[in-house]
Amino acid sequence: MPVDDPHRVRCRLDELLADRDLTLTALAEQVGVSVVNLSILKNNRAKAVRFSTLTAICDALDCSIGDLFEVIPA
Template sequence: MPVDEPHRVVCHLDRLLDERGMTLAALADAVGVTVVNLSVLKNNRAKAIRYSTLTAICDVLGCDVGELFSVAPA
């Protein structure tokens, strides 16, 4: 897949937050990133994520990477 093509990675952050009764602002505070950066991720507009941020999100939400992201069929 050329870099110019849109990715098919889907973020399930909104569902995970809802299941845990947590707000995006609370997650941002717990993880140490801005609400804007998490919003970009939640709305599937992110082009990259640091492993340290990904690890922190999973730790706070008590989830695995596979619960946070999936790949949509081609």
């Protein structure tokens, strides 16, 4: 099966931040990742993400990876 370009994985970081009344800047400080890199992820422009970054985001937001990402149906 060929890889879709663009991919169908959507990041729900914006929604999770809003639900927790948290800013991207505050999350960046907690996670230790730059605001620019989190913004790229939040705006669904990321091509890859490290497992350590995912773990840190999920820990900071008290969520699972399934809460953070969804696959859009074809």
